[in-house]
Amino acid sequence: MSSVQGIDQLLGELRSAASLAAGQGAAAAPEGADAPDFSQVLKQSVDQVNRMQMEAQDKQTAFQSGAPGADLQDVMVSLQKASLSFQTMVQVRNKLVTAYQEIMNMQV
Numbered sequence: 079m080s081s082v083q084g085i086d087q088l089l090g091e092l093r094s095a096a097s098l099a100a101g102q103g104a105a106a107a108p109e110g111a112d113a114p115d116f117s118q119v120l121k122q123s124v125d126q127v128n129r130m131q132m133e134a135q136d137k138q139t140a141f142q143s144g145a146p147g148a149d150l151q152d153v154m155v156s157l158q159k160a161s162l163s164f165q166t167m168v169q170v171r172n173k174l175v176t177a178y179q180e181i182m183n184m185q186v
Contacts, residue, residue: 095170130156131160131163133156137153138153
């Protein structure tokens with residue numbers, strides 16, 4: 079049951095990250111309000127991906143060593159969540175690089 083809640087939480091986080099990337103989250107904030115800094119949002123996202131990968135690796139190591147309570151299902155779900163979050167991060171990076179290249183190619 080907790081793995082389903084984890085998946086729902088991950089989907090919610092991905093949706094909020096997508097809305098931030100699309101500018102919907104930033105547009106909703108009024109001018110002059112303490113909007114989150116882009117570098118902070120990016121760092122938090124990278125840290126979260128890293129945490130998910132470390133958690134998946136810990137569960138995998140626990141399962142391989144035969145620790146009690148380490149289920150194969152939990153290991154596989156955590157590995158898939160870590161993989162999905164990493165792939166999402168790579169796609170966001172690709173979009174950022176593309177946007178940067180377009181800005182650099184603009185003539186002023």
